[in-house]
Amino acid sequence: MSLISLMGALEIGLIFALVALGVLISFRLLNFPDLTADGSFPLGGAVAAVLIAGGHDPWLACGLAAIAGAAAGWLTAWLNVRLGILQLLASILVMIALYSINLRIMGAPNIALIGLPTVFTPFVSTVNDNAWLIQPAVLAVIVVLAKLLLDAFFASEAGLALRATGANPRMARAQGISTDRMTLAGMALSNALIALAGALYVQTQGGADISMGIGTIVVGLAAVIIGETLLPPRSLWLVTLATVLGALLYRLLIALALNADFIGLQAQDLNLITAVLVGLALVLPKIKAKLRNKQGGRTA
Amino acid sequence: MMRADNLFKTFNPGTPLENPVLRGLSLTIESGQFVTVIGSNGAGKSTFLNAISGDISPDSGSLFIDGQDVTRQTAWQRAGLVARVFQDPLAGTCEGLSIEENLALAMQRGQGRGLSRAVKASYREQFRAKLATLQLGLENRLGDRMGLLSGGQRQAVSLLMASLQPSRLLLLDEHTAALDPKTAAFVLQLTDRIVSENQLTALMVTHSMRQALDHGHRTVMLHQGRVVLDVSGEERSRMDVPDLLAMFEQTRGEKLDDDALLLG
Numbered sequence: 001m002s003l004i005s006l007m008g009a010l011e012i013g014l015i016f017a018l019v020a021l022g023v024l025i026s027f028r029l030l031n032f033p034d035l036t037a038d039g040s041f042p043l044g045g046a047v048a049a050v051l052i053a054g055g056h057d058p059w060l061a062c063g064l065a066a067i068a069g070a071a072a073g074w075l076t077a078w079l080n081v082r083l084g085i086l087q088l089l090a091s092i093l094v095m096i097a098l099y100s101i102n103l104r105i106m107g108a109p110n111i112a113l114i115g116l117p118t119v120f121t122p123f124v125s126t127v128n129d130n131a132w133l134i135q136p137a138v139l140a141v142i143v144v145l146a147k148l149l150l151d152a153f154f155a156s157e158a159g160l161a162l163r164a165t166g167a168n169p170r171m172a173r174a175q176g177i178s179t180d181r182m183t184l185a186g187m188a189l190s191n192a193l194i195a196l197a198g199a200l201y202v203q204t205q206g207g208a209d210i211s212m213g214i215g216t217i218v219v220g221l222a223a224v225i226i227g228e229t230l231l232p233p234r235s236l237w238l239v240t241l242a243t244v245l246g247a248l249l250y251r252l253l254i255a256l257a258l259n260a261d262f263i264g265l266q267a268q269d270l271n272l273i274t275a276v277l278v279g280l281a282l283v284l285p286k287i288k289a290k291l292r293n294k295q296g297g298r299t300a
Numbered sequence: 301m302m303r304a305d306n307l308f309k310t311f312n313p314g315t316p317l318e319n320p321v322l323r324g325l326s327l328t329i330e331s332g333q334f335v336t337v338i339g340s341n342g343a344g345k346s347t348f349l350n351a352i353s354g355d356i357s358p359d360s361g362s363l364f365i366d367g368q369d370v371t372r373q374t375a376w377q378r379a380g381l382v383a384r385v386f387q388d389p390l391a392g393t394c395e396g397l398s399i400e401e402n403l404a405l406a407m408q409r410g411q412g413r414g415l416s417r418a419v420k421a422s423y424r425e426q427f428r429a430k431l432a433t434l435q436l437g438l439e440n441r442l443g444d445r446m447g448l449l450s451g452g453q454r455q456a457v458s459l460l461m462a463s464l465q466p467s468r469l470l471l472l473d474e475h476t477a478a479l480d481p482k483t484a485a486f487v488l489q490l491t492d493r494i495v496s497e498n499q500l501t502a503l504m505v506t507h508s509m510r511q512a513l514d515h516g517h518r519t520v521m522l523h524q525g526r527v528v529l530d531v532s533g534e535e536r537s538r539m540d541v542p543d544l545l546a547m548f549e550q551t552r553g554e555k556l557d558d559d560a561l562l563l564g
Contacts, residue, residue, distance in 0.1 A: 157404075157413035160397070164405055167394040174353065174392075176379030176410040 013251030020223035039098030042213035044195025049208035069195020339522035380410020392458035395447030406461035452483030
């Protein structure tokens, strides 16, 4: 694998680290199985692409994309909390609706951003091509910042209330926490991160496409699960770190699998590889525990 | 002070499973009073407690805590007035959070939650001092996950959490029923201490007539969703379990056949 393709894998991995952090909030912390991601990721991309194509500041575009994502997450939570629609179903409804909304926003199935200023433009040299290095570097700063901000939030009173809401809602209510409000806020935060990832994604890819959201949730979940097998969940900052590392490792493994000619895998095998990787990540901890038990039995 | 006026609650109304649980329950508890509640299965004890805490909403009747009408308030809205300890030791705490994080959650009960640090340094000192009074060695394990603790330890911490913030009413829902006899005795002793030290108004549901008479100032028996027996003071202190049974049979005109109540 060449250095360029390694950096390319890191770049996508960093973008999906943001998705994975969002998925961590909904699936793990709030205990809310949320598939909105497949709609909120392209929503962020669509909003950012339209704004950038319209000549607006790319950072402003990222911010508005995140707000749009927050609205989508809030809507999913609202359907569940206020109208009592099953969590999974509520998120599927919003995801489906977003497909039409994204088409409306974009006005066409795709928008090209080639040659337009992005958040990376100020750092990219016009003389020699250093985008392959600069884009992952800028993304790394954004991801680290997002991780640290999330860590600080989850250690705060409101953040702790959000975690209690997912872990034990009855106890949370007995402590005076409005679990409804916490679910709405947490889902908004989760999908804001995912939409921000979508906004950054279109800027690295040079354009937005209506189908770019397909499988977002699976990749995010894969990163979370791989992360859980990497590091012990002793404290929350370790969990968020593991999630980021999980996203990076996932993309590296995919790149390796696709680059290894002797296996004979091609780009269209991506979803199959994803399924195999997630399956392995789910089974490995159990095998590890079984082996440990056997060893324990022998020494005892 | 807590006042329940003519509470009615029917589960699954209009279906073959229709179950009228509360049928005009009225009870007034004065400030500083520790009331024990007994009753056979289905008498409405848990439903009554859940109605007070706001987990369920009564069909009719009203509830006042400290003069405030809380009948239509949700559980989280009245959490500033009501503290509670659940029957299930796993229910009152978050096992995925650390001991200090659980205590910090209880520290803000009924208050707004902002973006300042949840576990403050000043809190830690308080938590250590309070945990030391349990004599379980938990004061050195603030960072440990709650899930590592035994049921009895978790119930003890739940009690501590319920007393971190002042409350107008402490609800104890058979909080020793899931514990072994020795641990149950320890948690009950701790309950007596915390209630008297903080001069709490408390309502303890129990399955055991022995416990009901040995703890608190007043004993109330529920039957078919109503208060059928209410003893306190001199009369209560002279009573033993057989007397309570006799009184129950006299009031209801029927024989009690709930083994759990007799054996407890």
